[in-house]
Amino acid sequence: MSVQERKQRERAERERLIVDTARELAEQHGWDAVTTRRLAERIEYSQPVLYSHFRGKREIIGAVALDGATELAAELRAATAAAVETRARVTALARAYLDFAARTPHVYDAMFQLDGGLTFASDQSPEPLKDAFAALLETLAEVAGDGVEPGVFTEVFWAALHGLATLTRAGRLPPDAAEQRIQLLVDRLAVA
Structure with missing residues (x-):
């Protein structure tokens, strides 16, 4: 391994450490607790080293978001791969999405x-974001219905899932009807 390859590997490892530590801090104390000073202390590097990887907290949040999109895409595909029937795939997709939102x-x-x-929603969108949307589209295109553009249908279904995730987390929806909401969403929107 050349010196340059070693330096690139070490840089990638430091970047991974920064992102993982930011995620850990956010999970423990919320995003307000994620500061460059605290991150630098946790990873035992100086703030200038941190800034050599990311221009600030905004880019770190973006890196965590991209990791999350990669994880979400994998979880959606795993959940839908296990189901044989179309309706079961859509239900599995909805559950996996809502479980991801609640768990992380x-x-x-x-x-x-x-x-x-x-x-988002652009040719310039990073690949993990495009792939997460593709993971939704792969299943939802099957149930978009005649005359409905599958991408638009996927956006509407995704928006409904996002609304359920957000309102449930905020305590605006009673948790005891969660499964009923999923079934209603699938029954009313996934008609094909």
Whole structure:
């Protein structure tokens, strides 16, 4: 291994450490607790080293969001792969999405609530964001219905899932009807 390859590997490892530590801090104490000073102390590097990887907290949030999008895409695909029938795949997708949002609330916030400097719904969107949307589209395109553009249908279904995730987390929806909401969403929107 050349010196340059070793330095690149070490840089990638430091970057991974920064992102993982930011995620851990956010999960333990919320995103307000994630500061460059605290991160530098936790990873035992100086703030200038941290800034050599990220321009600030916004980029760190973006990196956590991209990791989250990669994880979400994998979880959605795993959940839908196990189901044979179309309706069961859509139900599994909805459950997996809502489970991800509930299990990783601070990652979910980085993805959809906080400004991580990411571009959505564009050719310039980072690949992990495109792939997470593709993971939704792969299943939902099957149930978009005649005359409905599958991408638009996927956006509407995703928006409904996001609304359920956000309102449930905020305590605005009683938890005892969670499964009923999923079934209603699938029954009313996934008609094909």
